[in-house]
Amino acid sequence: xxxxxxxxxxxxxxxxxxxxxxxxxxxxxxxxxxxxxxxxxxxxxxxxxxxxxxxxxxxxxxxxxxxxxxxxxxxxxxxxxxxxxxxxxxxxxxxxxxxxxxxxxxxxxxxxxxxxxxxxxxxxxxxxxxxxxxxxxxxxxxxxxxxxxxxxxxxxxxxxxxxxxxxxxxxxxxxxxxxxxxxxxxxxxxxxxxxxxxxxxxxxxxxxxxxxxxxxxxxxxxxxxxxxxxxxxxxxxxxxxxxxxxxxxxxxxxxxxxxxxxxxxxxxxxxxxxxxxxxxxxxxxxxxxxxxxxxxxxxxxxxxxx
Numbered sequence: 001x002x003x004x005x006x007x008x009x010x011x012x013x014x015x016x017x018x019x020x021x022x023x024x025x026x027x028x029x030x031x032x033x034x035x036x037x038x039x040x041x042x043x044x045x046x047x048x049x050x051x052x053x054x055x056x057x058x059x060x061x062x063x064x065x066x067x068x069x070x071x072x073x074x075x076x077x078x079x080x081x082x083x084x085x086x087x088x089x090x091x092x093x094x095x096x097x098x099x100x101x102x103x104x105x106x107x108x109x110x111x112x113x114x115x116x117x118x119x120x121x122x123x124x125x126x127x128x129x130x131x132x133x134x135x136x137x138x139x140x141x142x143x144x145x146x147x148x149x150x151x152x153x154x155x156x157x158x159x160x161x162x163x164x165x166x167x168x169x170x171x172x173x174x175x176x177x178x179x180x181x182x183x184x185x186x187x188x189x190x191x192x193x194x195x196x197x198x199x200x201x202x203x204x205x206x207x208x209x210x211x212x213x214x215x216x217x218x219x220x221x222x223x224x225x226x227x228x229x230x231x232x233x234x235x236x237x238x239x240x241x242x243x244x245x246x247x248x249x250x251x252x253x254x255x256x257x258x259x260x261x262x263x264x265x266x267x268x269x270x271x272x273x274x275x276x277x278x279x280x281x282x283x284x285x286x287x288x289x290x291x292x293x294x295x296x297x298x299x300x301x302x303x304x305x306x
């Protein structure tokens with residue numbers, strides 16, 4: 001996964017090297033013959049004909065998306081270049097499913113990243129289309145893993161619509177939605193570094209969401225903790241979400257609704273409810289959807305769980 005690429009290995013920054021490797025791999029798959037790709041083991045034994053077409057589509061989609069994702073990292077921040085590779089990834093999916101016209105429902109996170117790259121490149125007209133489609137895709141199914149994409153879409157659409165001077169009512173709705181969520185839990189879904197990147201757009205524009213939050217004074221007070229994935233939260237050491245006491249110090253119990261967060265007492269659970277409410281609802285809905293899918297479509301249930 002692209003998010004698993006560490007900043008440094010043995011003191012050396014490797015992100016640029018990974019980006020270069022992904023670009024090179026993409027070029028090799030584009031230019032070399034199938035025979036050469038078999039020799040290089042990029043195509044496996046038995047992959048011929050239609051299987052080659054499918055394998056190449058998957059390789060293009062993954063390599064281009066990963067390159068675009070890494071180019072959008074706050075410490076790299078090359079959105080124009082990222083937009084090129086993210087669009088190329090989307091084009092690979094279109095080629096794989098030529099009769100499907102709503103590709104943003106399949107991989108909304110790619111559309112969200114593409115829209116953000118366009119927004120940071122000041123290509124607001126195209127960004128509007130991509131972000132609105134991404135938001136539609138993210139909101140279908142209510143998957144907790146896409147909660148961060150939804151927040152970023154609202155943040156970026158607020159800026160995009162203001163820059164285009166269109167749809168003032170919708171612009172205000174996106175701004176207020178994002179500001180409300182960031183006031184409650186500012187770094188639950190997005191890191192301070194990423195917020196700094198998208199809240200300080202090019203051209204000296206004042207971001208409407210940051211303005212609604214109170215400007216730079218609000219931003220300066222944010223902590224810089226890393227955002228954990230849902231599975232990372234589950235795997236992390238058991239401790240009370242409110243007071244931080246560990247399970248080796250005191251018996252803990254799970255929130256019965258979301259089955260994720262731990263507390264040492266009802267008092268701590270009640271005190272933490274405001275911060276926990278949103279995530280609790282997301283996970284509860286995901287559990288219910290998974291239970292339903294297990295009965296109707298076990299393979300779809302496995303994909304949802306992954």
